[in-house]
Amino acid sequence: MxxxxxxxxxxxxxxxxxxxxxxxxxxxxxxxxxxxxxxxxxxxxxxxxxxxxxxxxxxxxxxxxxxxxxxxxxxxxxxxxxxxxxxxxxxxxxxxxxxxxxxxxxxxxxxxxxxxxxxxxxxxxxxxxxxxxxxxxxxxxxxxxxxxxxxxxxxxxxxxxxxxxxxxxxxxxxxxxxxxxxxxxxxxxxxxxxxxxxxxxxxxxxxxxxxxxxxxxxxxxxxxxxxxxxxxxxxxxxxxxxxxxGGKSASVIMDDFDDEGFAKAVKSTVNQCFTNGGQRCTAFSRMLVPAAKYDQALEFAKAAAEKHAPGDPNDESTRLGPMVSEAQRDRVRGFIDRAVADGATVVTGGSEAPEGLDKGFFVKPTVLAGAKEDSEVAQDEVFGPVITVFPYDDIDDAVRLANNTKYGLAAGVYGADADKSLAVARRLRAGQVDINDGRWNFMAPFGGYKQxxxxxxxxxxxxxxxxxxxxxxx
Known part of the structure; x- marks a missing residue:
């Protein structure tokens, strides 16, 4: 040592x-x-x-x-x-x-x-x-x-x-x-x-x-x-x-995708949120989807999340390692428990310890549904592999939901029409917005609005x- x-x-x-x-x-x-x-x-x-x-x-x-x-x-x-x-x-x-x-x-x-x-x-x-x-x-x-x-x-x-x-x-x-x-x-x-x-x-x-x-x-x-x-x-x-x-970033998935494009957008949002175990201030921890496709989004999100099985981070195939500390693990699990107590539903994951992992500060990859837009899990930074899915009525409602937070660090927009996606990105009160998984740019400024x-x-x-x-x- x-x-x-x-x-x-x-x-x-x-x-x-x-x-x-x-x-x-x-x-x-x-x-x-x-x-x-x-x-x-x-x-x-x-x-x-x-x-x-x-x-x-x-x-x-x-x-x-x-x-x-x-x-x-x-x-x-x-x-x-x-x-x-x-x-x-x-x-x-x-x-x-x-x-x-x-x-x-x-x-x-x-x-x-x-x-x-x-x-x-x-x-x-x-x-x-x-x-x-x-x-x-x-x-x-x-x-x-x-x-x-x-x-x-x-x-x-x-x-x-x-x-x-x-x-x-x-x-x-x-x-x-x-x-x-x-x-x-x-x-x-x-x-x-x-x-x-x-x-x-x-x-x-x-x-x-x-x-x-x-x-x-x-x-x-x-x-x-x-x-x-x-x-x-x-x-x-x-x-x-x-x-x-901090951040409480939203991913706005627009209503102009076909089923294949919609599935890819949901999967990309989950993958972005769970990168680094969700321990990132830019995590897309709120997924906003058209109300008509809400059930479909939950199905796709569940499938994507379950591919992030917790495991040994030294294994090249592992996508989700432990939380950094025991306190952080307990903090994330506490968020899940309180969200459920407040009316949210666990689509997959949950606060229980992952099976077969007797050591390590692991958390199950978790998808939540039915949370209130002003609830703790919707407003506060979880900093773990937890994503909450919300339905919206129209694009104005989606923008309102995305901006309904004290934070303004990052956001994502996914849409089939590039011009419409950019128009939505301009309306989001965030320091950086990725459109359809826009590539990282070392010359682009990084920082946030609001708190x-x-x-x-x-x-x-x-x-x-x-x-x-x-x-x-x-």
């Missing part, structure tokens, strides 16, 4: 705390590593190192900084299989998903930002002014467990390219992928203090970062509750705060989040 230190000032150093946090493999329920239960003093040391490194790092050209991203990208690709296994071990993601998504996405993100060094408009002239984009300073990044390498890279790559230095707090549930990235940066010779990692708990390390007077920006991905606390902590020092929070947060990640908009704007008149 590996025992990690914190990474500060280009060195692996002991925490000032003698307490450790065990990292639990959610498949075996056994500890596979420990990380420091970090302290405010650890944060102070990391911020001091980042502040010291900032002048030299920020004075480099974007192209010089991009060279480090290229080197990191190359080393990450070399170690892709090894680091994918880390994701499977700490998160429980099926190994096929770890290889394709958990590694493919951060590799693509590093490559994209390296290219943006030449493509981004760092400076322009407007009449008698020079408009320049400059780094903010020291960035505090607080990342979640559900995409433990991607979420770190989505913040780190643009922040570094912009010329900022970083203090990172990864989730205590799945911190090992962040440590892998620290190893990469260490081995490629990233200057000391440019990237620092302090593990620990949100109420200690996260609070110390968000209220720290020498951290100029906080970039956070996680729950709305934690995002609210971070915003309040940051207010005293007027630091910039970028928040990527899904503020700010954007990825692409040029994601880079701009980490930059100040200066006007110089002459």
């Amino acid at each position: 590996n025992n990690y230190d914190i990474y500060v000032g280009g060195k692996w150093v002991p925490s000032t705390s003698d307490k450790r946090i065990e990292v639990i493999n959610p498949t075996t329920e056994e500890a596979i590593a420990t990380v420091p239960d970090g302290t405010k003093e650890d944060v102070d040391a990391a911020v001091t190192a980042a502040r010291k490194a900032f002048p030299e790092w920020s004075s480099k050209t974007p192209q010089e900084r991009a060279e480090y991203l290229v080197k990191a990208n190359n080393l990450l690709k070399e170690r892709s299989a090894e680091y994918a296994q880390t994701v499977t071990d700490e998160l429980g993601a099926p190994i096929k998903i770890s290889n394709m998504v958990h590694m493919g996405t951060p590799i693509g993100t590093l490559k994209t930002y390296a290219k943006l060094a030449d493509e981004f408009e760092w400076e322009k002239e407007v009449n008698n002014s020079i408009i320049a984009h400059e780094p903010i300073g020291v960035v505090g990044a607080i990342t979640p467990w559900n995409y433990p390498l991607h979420q770190v890279t989505a913040k780190t790559a643009p922040a570094l390219l912009a010329g900022n230095t970083i203090v990172l707090k990864p989730s205590e549930l799945a911190p090992l992928s962040a440590y892998n990235l620290a190893k990469v940066f260490d081995e490629i010779g990233l200057p000391e203090g440019v990237f620092n990692v302090v593990s620990g708990r949100g109420e200690v390390v996260g609070d110390a970062m968000s209220s720290h007077p020498d951290i100029d920006m906080i970039s956070f991905t996680g729950s709305g509750r934690a995002g609210t606390a971070i915003s309040k902590n940051a207010a005293d020092t007027i630091k910039r705060v970028a928040l990527e929070l 899904s947060g503020n700010g954007r990640e990825l692409g040029s908009e994601g880079l701009a989040e980490f930059l100040e704007t200066k006007a110089m008149q002459r």
Whole structure:
């Protein structure tokens, strides 16, 4: 079992705390590593190192900084299989998903930002002014467990390219992928203090970062509750705060499909919702279908869900691994039980333990019907393999249902007519809408409306989040 230190000032150093946090493999329920239960003093040391490194790092050209991203990208690709296994071990993601998504996405993100060094408009002239984009300073990044390498890279790559230095707090549930990235940066010779990692708990390390007077920006991905606390902590020092929070995304399946197209749309919605065990803020957890096809949709959804049989994530054929922790498993099962108590019907799945799985934090893939549109399961983020199907009367009713949530992160539209589908997508109050399984685009901004947060990640908009704007008149 590996025992990690914190990474500060280009060195692996002991925490000032003698307490450790065990990292639990959610498949075996056994500890596979420990990380420091970090302290405010650890944060102070990391911020001091980042502040010291900032002048030299920020004075480099974007192209010089991009060279480090290229080197990191190359080393990450070399170690892709090894680091994918880390994701499977700490998160429980099926190994096929770890290889394709958990590694493919951060590799693509590093490559994209390296290219943006030449493509981004760092400076322009407007009449008698020079408009320049400059780094903010020291960035505090607080990342979640559900995409433990991607979420770190989505913040780190643009922040570094912009010329900022970083203090990172990864989730205590799945911190090992962040440590892998620290190893990469260490081995490629990233200057000391440019990237620092302090593990620990949100109420200690996260609070110390968000209220720290020498951290100029906080970039956070996680729950709305934690995002609210971070915003309040940051207010005293007027630091910039970028928040990527929860979602309760709807998939609108239009009424212009034939039976084959309708079946494919239902299947795609279920597959999208259950990817990564449903532990994703963009999961299409509400499926909206024409009322006349409601029973047919339930039949198709049941068949699609049952193909996601829970199993060993190290098996290449497994599509649904365990939840990240015992608490998360119990949370998801609780949602199912309360939904049933509130009048919903289990079409398939349920809160009982899957048969034959005596160990591991597994949840059955579950389809619910008959839930009220304002019920807990319809309004709150489950973060597990649970999808609820709702009928709608007409497309105006579908749009109303889709927008009837405090969140606005993502949505999906499936339709036979491309123009009509796009027209519906324009009416949805969400930061990104996939039309007929639109492909992932590394240059497209990612972020949400309403209580899904503020700010954007990825692409040029994601880079701009980490930059100040200066006007110089002459």
